[in-house]
Amino acid sequence: MLRSLSVRVLIALVAGLGLGAAAAAYGGDGLRGLIEGVESIGTLWLNGLRMTVVPLLFSVLVVGIASVADAAATGRLAVRALAWFLGFLLIGCAWSILFSNGLYAVWPVSEAGAAALTAGAPPPPAEVQATPSFGEFVKALAPTNPVKAAAEDSILPLVVFAGFFAFAVTRLAEPRRRALTEFFDSISAAMVEIVRWVLWAAPVGVFALCLGVGLRAGVGAAGIIGHYIAAVVLAQVGIILVALSAAVVIGRVPLGQWLRALGPVQVTAFATQSSIACLPAMIEQSRDQLRVPDRITGLVLPLAVSVFKLTSPVANLGVAIFVAQVYGIEPTAVQYLGAVIIALAVSVASVGLPGQVSFFMSTGPICLVLGLPLDLLPILIAVEVIPDIFRTVGNVTGDMAVTAILARGEEPDPAVDSDAEPALG
Known part of the structure; x- marks a missing residue:
């Protein structure tokens, strides 16, 4: 059983959280x-995954579109994917x-806890008020410099390009x-090979990362x-349960096959808290x-990420x-409608990096x-x-669920090993 990478990673995850x-x-x-020093090893491992993300993201997206000569057919697939994305987000x-x-x-x-919490609350940082306007968001979709967008991990403008x-x-x-197409397909294959090398050290990386997770979580979870x-x-x-059920019911993926495919991706999501870092595992x-x-x-x-x-x-x-x-405020239905629109906008604009980065x-x-x-x-934000962790686990579950739904009834590629699981549908 210990020969399985997933089992070794799970053991490392539990051990790291417990010790932390x-x-x-x-x-x-x-x-x-000492734990903070060990955690740097986990960060090094995570960076090993992240360094493949931009070239892999760009190459698989180019190959995925350009391999279909009929651009209209590709457009229909993208529209169907976006429709499923919007449906899940509204749900x-x-x-x-x-x-x-x-x-x-x-x-x-x-009431006592709420009073104590509000009494000790510091003023929020000034940048919270400086949210970008809709016009600024639209203008930023097309990168003036795609290379700079890639260097700065500006994923959405990079995907547009x-x-x-x-x-x-x-x-x-x-x-x-x-x-x-063959050139970018070769880049994609090379990046996947690097990912496999990095994943070989996953138990060490996951253990080091989860030491820090356990250390910080143990301080803040009370009251x-x-x-x-x-x-x-x-x-x-x-x-997450909705997405799991959708893949089985709508995508018609056998439950056992679905859980075997999703398990390693969710473990990576739990450890890295980055849906972008999970992209190679999701593709594989x-x-x-x-x-x-x-x-x-x-x-x-890539579109989902x-x-x-x-x-x-x-x-x-x-x-x-x-x-x-906490403040005893009851928002109106109109306010909730506005909140939903804002929630959808920020979910599209945010990148798949740890939520602390974009929390405010x-x-x-x-x-x-x-x-x-x-x-x-x-x-x-302290906790x-x-x-x-659950944000990332849910995001990758939704990404793979929509992918499975869109693949329903499609014939698998002939290059896939003959001893793999049966085709979807």
């Missing part, structure tokens, strides 16, 4: 410093509002189109903060375990509703639309590490 939490409870400053918004308010109706926030580039390739004569964590995590678990598992054709994985998964964050509106709305409960910019505008103070956000 024990150090948080009983360790001194010296032990904490997530409705679920978060209904579930969160229902949960607080049966498990209300303690890759999409235009790939559609332009489909308009070239067959020899040129084939040459460019009303624990109430907050439970509410946001449960809301995300609900939408979709191709090898689910036998999704390359023309679908090459288009849908760029614009489809299944748990983003669920978690961000959940944060805002918790703040409303994602939740601040939603709170403002609902008429809520922002003072609690600096406190809540964002736990909800962020």
Whole structure:
């Protein structure tokens, strides 16, 4: 059993979380410093995954579009994918509002705890107020310098450029189109090979990362903060179950096959808290375990990582509703409608990196639309590490679920091993 990489990674994950939490409870400053030093090894491992992301993302998107000579057919696939993304996101918004308010109706926030939390809240950072306008967001979609966008991990503008580039390739004569497609396909294959080398060291990397996760989580999960964590995590678990069920019921993927394909991806998501870092694993598992054709994985998964964050509106709305409960404010239906629009916009604009990076910019505008103070956000970000794990697990689950749904009834690529799982449908 220990020969399985997934088993070794799971053991490393549990051991890292346990030791980190024990150090948080009983360790001194010296032990904490040691764990922070060990965590740097995990960061090195994570960077090994991240260094493949931009070239892999660009190459698989170009190949996924350019390999189909009929640009209209590719456009139809992209439109279908976007329609599924929007449908899942709207379901997530409705679920978060209904579930969160229902949960607080049966498990209300303690008045004493709310008073203590608001009394100790520091003022929010000034940049929370400086949210970009819709016009600025639209202007930023097309990168003035694609190389700079790639260097700065500006994924959405990079995907826009890759999409235009790939559609332009489909308009070239067959020899040129084939040459460019083979070139980027070779880049994709080389990146996947590097990913396999990095994943060989996954148990060490996951253990080192989870030491830090356990250390920080063990400090903050108590009292009303624990109430907050439970509410946001449960809301995300609900939408994750929706995505799991959709792949089985709508995508017609056998449950065992689906869980085998999804398991390694979710473990990587748990460890890295980055859906972008999970892209190589999602592509490999979709191709090898689910036998999704390359023309679908090459288009849908990069597109999903760029614009489809299944748990983003669920978690961000959940944060805002918790703040409303703490202050005893009841937003109106119109305010909730505005909050849903903002939640959808920030979910598209955010990149698949750890949620702490964009926590204020994602939740601040939603709170403002609902008429809520922002003072609690600096406190809540201290324990964002736990909800962020479920954000990433949910995001990759949604990405693969939509991919499986779109692959229903499609014939697998002949290059897939004959001993792989049977085709979808």
